[in-house]
Amino acid sequence: MVTTKYNPLKILIVLLALVGLVIAPIHGQETISSAKSHNTLTVQLEQDFLNLENQKRTETAKYSSQVEFSEDFTSTTYRDPITNVEGWGTGSIRSPKKSFSLAGTIGSPGSAVGVYVEGNYAYIADEIGGVRIIDISDPTTPTFAAVYDEWNSEGYDVHVTGDNAYIAGGTFYILNVSDPTSPKRIVSVFGTLNQAYDLDVAGNYAYVANGTYGLRVFDISDPTTPFLADSFGPSDSYQGVYVEGNYAYVADGSNGLQVIDISDPTTLTGVDMIDTVDARDVFIAGNYAYVADAASGLRVIDISDPSNPTLAGSYDTPGSAYEVYVEGDYAYVADGSSGLQVIDISDPTTPSFVDSFGTSDSSQGVYVEGNYAYVADGSNGLQVIKISDSVTPNTIDFASTNHRARDVHVAGDYAYVADGESGLNVVDISDPLNSISVGNYDTPNTSWGVHVAGDYAYLADLHSGLQVIDISDPTNPTFAGSYDTPGRATGVYVDGDYAYVADYDRGLRVVDISDPTNPTSAGDYDGSGFAQKVFIAGDYAYVANRLDFQVIDISDPTNLTLAGFYDSTVPYFDNDVYVAGDYAYVAEEQGFTVLDISNPATPTYAGGIDTTGAASGVYIEGDYAYIADGSNGLEVIDISDPTSISPLSLVGNYNTPGSAYDVFIAGDYAYVADGWGGLNVVEIARHRTRQYESLSYAQSLKVYTISDSATITRITLSSSYSTPTDTSVAFAITLNGGTSWNQVNPGDENVFETSGNDLRWKADLSSSDSYSLVTAQINSVTITHEHYPEPTITSNLANNSIHNSNSEIVLTISDSSLLNEIRSNWDNSGDRVLSAPLASTFSEFLPITEEEHTLYIKAEDLVGNFINIRFAFTTDDTDPTIVSHSGLSDNVVISGEHEIIVTATDNVEVDRVEFLIDDVQEHITTSSPYMWQWDTVDVSNGDYTVTIRAVDKAGNEIEKSIDVTVKNIQGPPVIEIFGITIPIDPGTLITIAGLSIPVLGASYFFYIRRFRYKDIYKMYERLYTGDNLQEIKKEIKTKYPKYSYSKIDAILRKGKKIS
Incomplete structure (x- = not known):
């Protein structure tokens, strides 16, 4: 039997993971959300959320203009310091030469x-x-x-x-x-x-x-x-x-x-x-x-x-x-x-x-x-x-996806992309130079992993478990079946009649897919840690676990057992695994590790290397490991000797535009799931072909020269450049200062999905031999761009907020006199057109169904320029619930202090709990447990109604009322001795030697309280120096722990010690 051991650091990480998911990855790889969040959408400009075709301008742009920028490289005014090409300032730029x-x-x-x-x-x-x-x-x-x-x-x-x-x-x-x-x-x-x-x-x-x-x-x-x-x-x-x-x-x-x-x-x-x-x-x-x-x-x-x-x-x-x-x-x-x-x-x-x-x-x-x-x-x-630095890959094409590409599987002429909240995206790669998205199926949740077998794509869809999609027609993927796993499905591997699902905090799940339209549970291993990805080889499932590396015996898929594990002294957060021969190659946030699994019961460390980014995916082909390295893109590592991996083994890198989550090798190409960068098609040079690339780059500073209030819409880049045999030049444009880049072809007009006014350009210059004297050269760059004053649309309700269906959304539009029409659309359910003349404001009510809704707005000016904005709101008409309260009961007589504790819940989220006395708000608390310390001496004796009001984020509320009678002792305290009641002035100390004095409870405590008040006053006068009020309060609290800080404040105010 294999016994798993844990170190204290891992135990701490497990505890943190139970609150949400494991702490945020070191190099920027995002954690998994606990559900589809209500605030995942942000206000953003987009090409056309209303499914409207892009309308070209048909008349002279009354409100737009053409601007041209030229760079001849005779000065360095617009040269970004990160540039590493030679010659900027001499009339041309070129990749630097290198010697043996x-x-x-x-x-x-x-x-x-x-x-x-x-x-x-x-x-x-x-x-x-x-x-x-x-x-x-x-x-x-x-x-x-x-x-x-x-x-x-x-x-x-x-x-x-x-x-x-x-x-x-x-x-x-x-x-x-x-x-x-x-x-x-x-x-x-x-x-x-x-x-x-x-x-x-x-x-x-x-x-x-x-x-x-x-x-x-x-x-x-x-x-x-x-x-x-x-x-x-x-x-x-x-x-x-x-x-x-x-x-x-x-x-x-x-x-x-x-x-x-x-x-x-x-x-x-x-x-x-x-x-x-x-x-x-x-x-x-x-x-x-x-x-x-x-x-x-x-x-x-x-x-x-x-x-x-x-x-x-x-x-x-x-x-x-x-x-x-x-x-x-x-x-x-x-x-x-x-x-x-x-x-x-x-x-x-x-x-x-x-x-x-x-x-x-x-x-x-x-x-x-x-x-x-x-x-x-x-x-x-x-x-x-x-004679060469690297076996360097070279990107040849991009295929944009709808959301965030997290995993990819290539089968035939198609790449199947797990595209986050957009589900399955199918890309035609029959011509890798011109890959194009041809099909999509939007799964119920967030697609993190994909494996293709036959006519079906099997998706690990986070909170929706395993989704089975029929891809017999890749251009029209359709739902076939599903199995909702108990955890959060992040990875899937299909072998025969079974799909093996990495179900995060619920371990490894085996699903019988002999009938893909009716998947059923076959077995599971709910071990420790957080299963991220799984690879099947022979009778074993190799699981990349966030805490350790696990080998599961699957010889009987209905009865899984732990065969072995590798527990490093430091938790490396395994993200992916690929098995080839006697070795398991593991992508970890700390880098790349090779484990010897010749004996699956005792995996041992064979070698490894710390990559620059956070290694998220790995694929083995021949003598090379291809690593999806997060923000560092694609890395290539020589594994011809898996036991001798060193920094010298890192033989190539391509820095993708997004964040590389996974990679799949097919033929001469690497297909990289690149997050927001979509699917990257990268040409990879093999060991025997020896195509070594020297990559240099030129990048400009901001070249936009007109008012920052205008927005660029269309751009054409032209260039004079030379590319001798086996060299290349690739251009890209950003409109937001480098947050996102778009690859452009010289001479083509480009309409950008994300507009902006911080225009910069860059160029990658490459040659096939790192030591070649033959280099690519750029002589000039010219950019013509069109801009226009952009109308703005604002909402009275915050984006990503929660409201009830009675809430009215008021949208305010700037420069409405310049607009031709406005279209609104709830949840892609059809456009509502507001034609000219247009008011500067118009309103919408939230839909009545209780869920997240998206309002799409398109405003078009008189010459065809338009802006698209989307707002996300959640409708919630369900009142919160006051589950319980303690500290007060209905129709009782009370005195002194009472701590009221309330438990409240809501289907979305409780915003606050209010405490009222006779409809006058006395206290508000926004975090659970919802508490208030009520000192009844601050009110007169009599009957009161205490109201507890719970309010949710949408403004829905519920109340609970409690009727009480306050009866505190009024006037000087008294002491009763042998049945004789003697009034005592507050603060007077009575000593009666030799007598046993029975003291009535109420009078006694009132007396003691007044005595303690005096003691508190003296502490204040003795310690106060002018700027240490908080420290004095802490000392008083230490001596009299029953008093809350609010009560201490009240005592000091009564004694006129503080204002």
């Missing part, structure tokens, strides 16, 4: 001439030191792992496949490197006459470039007994070989490139050749052979027809090209004394220089892996060169 950098280095005893990378190790061929094996798990600090140098063996080239390393080093020999720290020789083949310079391995054969002895092919199906299968040659000097398909391409020195048919490795035949100056190495990519041609640099040979190779292009490097490695659109050339040269081969017919990095000795071998180039640099050993 040396990440790490390690020496070699002889001369390093060849390198091969496999996993976390680089294998160095040293021409007089054999094979050196270097640990590159941290490329910035390569460390020596092992060496093989028996008989002073030579090393010219190395190739690693599986557990074996094949070395061309004069002779051809094979090492077992299953343990890279302890290589062992398997066999040596001496039939190469000490001229084995290069090799390639394909299938069961090793192809050795054997210098003047040509090409030799060895059968290595049994690595312990390799034998010569065939040879081809002799020739000038076979220096390099690359096998692709049925052909071996051989760098043959002064004879150029040789093409040899190896379809039968035991019978080699020559196909053709093409002459080059001094071919030393060759690399095949696509239909081209890239030849390191010594002093002639890089030659590109078209081999689309291997029987007829032709020269396609060339680039003369400054040094002597020894070796070449092609990755993506770049050829990396080991160029002897000129170090590493990087050539752009995106167009193989016109190779062009990108950048270079000078090494210390003579670069003779190169291998590219990840963000690094590993260079064999002669006597300087291994040089590790950082």
Whole structure:
């Protein structure tokens, strides 16, 4: 049995969570409201809440005008300091250039001439030191792992496949490197006459470039007994070989490139050749052979027809090209004394220089892996060169949603978005460049999670539990069924006939969906904490819990049991989980954590990294984790080794316009549920395509130059800019100083949903290689915008307030003489048109149904400009209830002080409780418990009616009356001794020695009270210094705890000690 342990901090958090939801997330991720709030709507400008089409202006705008702003970048007047592009003030802006950098280095005893990378190790061929094996798990600090140098063996080239390393080093020999720290020789083949310079391995054969002895092919199906299968040659000097398909391409020195048919490795035949100056190495990519041609640099040979190779292009490097490695659109050339040269081969017919990095000795071998180039640099050993910063995603499109996108699931050509209070939003992504919303289903509550299976979308709909939506026609989603869970449904995962619902404070719920139109409860695990999301893998449900990480055994969905848990010493507030292989990848508000779940009963910490934002969602694809990181957008983390995640593992980021809640990967795109930013479609660069982006941005200060009383409505941005291959420029506009941005296309007119008068622009400039000398450039930006004086509409009732149906809403409109018409609409139930001439005010009564209502108002001027405003009110005609009261009873005689305590409730909210004596208000309290301390000595003896009145937020009220008779002792106090009543002046102390004095209760207490009053007066006179009245009251309260502060005030006023 697994026993859950808790630390005191978590217990405190649980207590706080019971009041509402867990404390507000650290990085701005909002908490879940306890219900659909009465004050969730705010007054805001919107495009058209009345479902009216946008009306274009048809005549000259009498009350509007055109304004043009131009930026030519010759001054920095409008430059926002956050800008990081170069050149603002010089006539154009461009993304900054970046150079290669040396990440790490390690020496070699002889001369390093060849390198091969496999996993976390680089294998160095040293021409007089054999094979050196270097640990590159941290490329910035390569460390020596092992060496093989028996008989002073030579090393010219190395190739690693599986557990074996094949070395061309004069002779051809094979090492077992299953343990890279302890290589062992398997066999040596001496039939190469000490001229084995290069090799390639394909299938069961090793192809050795054997210098003047040509090409030799060895059968290595049994690595312990390799034998010569065939040879081809002799020739000038076979220096390099690359096998692709049925052909071996051989760098043959002064004879150029040789093409040899190896379809039968035991019978080699020559196909053709093409002459080059001094071919030393060759690399095949696509239909081209890239030849390191010594002093002639890089030659590109078209081999689309291997029987007829032709020269396609060339680039003369400054040094002597020894070796070449092609990755993506770049050829990396080991160029002897000129170090590493990087050539752009995106167009193989016109190779062009990108950048270079000078090494210390003579670069003779190169291998590219990840963000690094590993260079064999002669006597300087291994040089590790950082060639890129990141695998950076690039946004390509936005699809606005109706509310706040919280979760997304992609199926086929559609993205299904859990869109908060707007329910399910369906986006057509068949063309990711032009994604568009095509369908919507408004669920009863707030959609937090979505999972698609077959023809149904399953929504976690907070207080409405599981909602099942038929999406057989994605453009017309319809209700299929529902199951109302007892908690707050925040996540859902469908597996077979069951939907597993993360039900927040009610744990994990299993719903039988074998009939989607009639979901039923199957089982549950109501454990500790707050279940946020769930992922199913095999017989286990992995639950992201706000307090700990839980593994639930679901082998029997009707009988869930806790299998294991991970309880960190600090609560990290798990938000999401994704399981891949033996690891669970958890998005937490503190960052990203990897747990080893190879034994589900005992999850253990494997690695992690603190992200910049609040990680809310996670999706695993290949060697990368894609993190929806709240306000920090989308982050990409290299998880090729889940146990070695460090800040270096963070390889990419895209800062989305909203707040990233979740992410789903499909094909080459990441679909990000971005809160108010809607659905973001982001192009993601894969590890092998190596499209590295350098993102720079330019942003302006406020460029609006007319009266702040006017409002911008329509904008057209134009620009002169250049975007060379693999670079881009994206523009955006804000009308509210940066609170929200809208992406715009140059030359298009844009009508904005949210108007304003704080106009700014920004541009993102990107290039596909972080170290490229080719950058995007902007020469000018021109913005034409239309504005108009905006009428205002105000209400006598506060927005988001509560009233009864007798309440009249009076709307006041400025400049009504300029208006053509006003339309009002309650809850989208049809427009009521008020035509000209228009009064400056008009009224509406709240609907009589007791619920939240929305009043939409559209005011249109004489030329078609319009403004839309919405007000939210709640109708409440139900009176509050006085449940109970204590401290007074009806028709009783009372004296002295009485504390009245009232319990009152309401269907919406109690506003206040009033206490009245004979219809005169004496006291009001607004917080429960509703209390009043009534001192009857402040009134004359007689009959009184005490009224308790409870009033709710809508003004509905209820009263409770209590009739009492006040009878306090009047005149001087008396003391009765042996039946003799003696009047005593107030304050007089009587001492009768030796007598037992029976004292009547009322007279006694009255006497003592007067005596205490005198004592209180003396305390005041003794302690008062002029500014310490509150401190004196506290001391009096401490000595006489039965007196309330209001009573102490009354005593001091009677003694004329205070005014």
